[in-house]
Amino acid sequence: MDNMTFGKYIPGNSLIHRLDPRLKIIVLLVFLISVFFDAGFLGYGILGCFVLVCALLSQIKLSHILKAIKPMLFMMLFLMFFNVLLMHTGEVLFTIGSIPIYSGALLQTAYIFIRLVLIITLTTIMTSTTKPLDLTLAIENLLGPLKAFHFPVHELAMMISIALRFIPDLLDEAKRIMKAQASRGADFNEGSFMEKIRSIVSLIIPLFISAFQRAEDLANAMESRNYNPEATRTRYKTLSWNIIDTFSLLVSMIVSCGVIIMSFVL
């Protein structure tokens, strides 16, 4: 639990830290799309270099990024396991027991692995260089035009910022409850499967109860201050788009779009 780094902001003053949060969201979105276009290993090589440059510029320690990838390893292995077993494209490379392993399956599995690592790395870079509230502000700003269609942009942004705001709190709460139950003999690490299930139940139920309690308290606090989502408000913080943002946008668009075009050409 102490190693939860995914989504945690790390204060700093690198180039990536200073970029406009709107830019970071756009770049991430376009990158996510381009990752899913199959431009072969060359394409992934280019995207990989892009992520690497971002990581270097952000001055975030490599160990921090690896820590964020670690929890996803289990899911990746799980996906790969089924992929290798169930996909039947390409030619049979070899067999394990009576199960044939196809070349297409291995290739696809490698792609999935690379995609997940790239996505998690870039997302981690974004969340660790951008304050959650800046991100929310950026989302609200980017969705602004939708207001014309009566889309509840402000409410959505408020919900996101509340959700982000409570992640560390709930993590702390989970830690506290885990400790309290551990001192009552609950075993989260050792013990049989059934014991583990029981331990998890002893964590989940108090956590839910406290989350509902917090939600109720917050709703009351907001209402007692007469919160009105429709009211027009000014901001303490405003976003400013600089020349470096335009430049970064151009670079990342060339990379992402280049890869997408490559996938059609190749």
Place this chain on the structure above:
Amino acid sequence: MSIKCKKLGYIYGQGTPFEFQALKDVDLEIEEGSFTAIIGQTGSGKSTFIQHINALLLPTEGEIQIDEYTISALQKPESLKSLRKKSGLVFQFPEYQLFEETIEKDIMFGPMNFGVEEEEAKTIAKKVIEMVGLDQSYLEKSPFDLSGGQKRRVAIAGILAMNPDILVLDEPTAGLDPQGTKEMMNLFKIINESGKTVIIVTHDMNHVLTYCDHAIVMNNGHVERKGTVKDIFQDSAYLNQLGIDLPLITHMILDLNKKGFHIDSSINNIDDLVEAIGGEIHG
């Protein structure tokens, strides 16, 4: 079950940008069967320290010895679970740890985790629910239907049910009404008198004076002073400087002595104080 610490230190988030040294060079010994108070301002490392007694936090420097278990930065005992059975830790606001459908089941959770049979655990539940001042009819109720104070009692019963040799309490009376506070403190005294070691973190110096025999003063992750309650409260100027108020009784004795009385400042209850004042006036 004595507790010994040598150069104990703890750093939160070691090796991350959020590194924070919460404990440093803690040397102390807590004797078996004592009723020890840990006092100090918020953030002085009290809660971090007591979690080491339960091996919930493992030292990053130095070592802590609890009975035959030695835990250091380099070695830890094979089974932390058996240590946790011996030392029961009641967290601050323990009511948040309740989760079962009935109070009985919740109290049985601890003992059954440590291998007690179901029937025996039920007998234990009946016993401890009465110890904390609720009657047996509560056993069938849901813990979530109770008031805050009653939840607290049930949560404490859940720890008592494990029959630990060391009972560690982190501000167990915070937010309770005066009557409930008194009942809880008396319960801990009774448990202490039955031979158990009781360690309590508290901000209420009146409790320290009335119930405890030893006190440890913490500040900025260090142990600043340790000794008997009587000795600790002698130095009022020092305690004030740490933002700790004297107990009302001690405060009054010191005020009286300033005006020419000669009352023993280690008196810890109203009756003795009244008698001492009476003695001075008539004698």
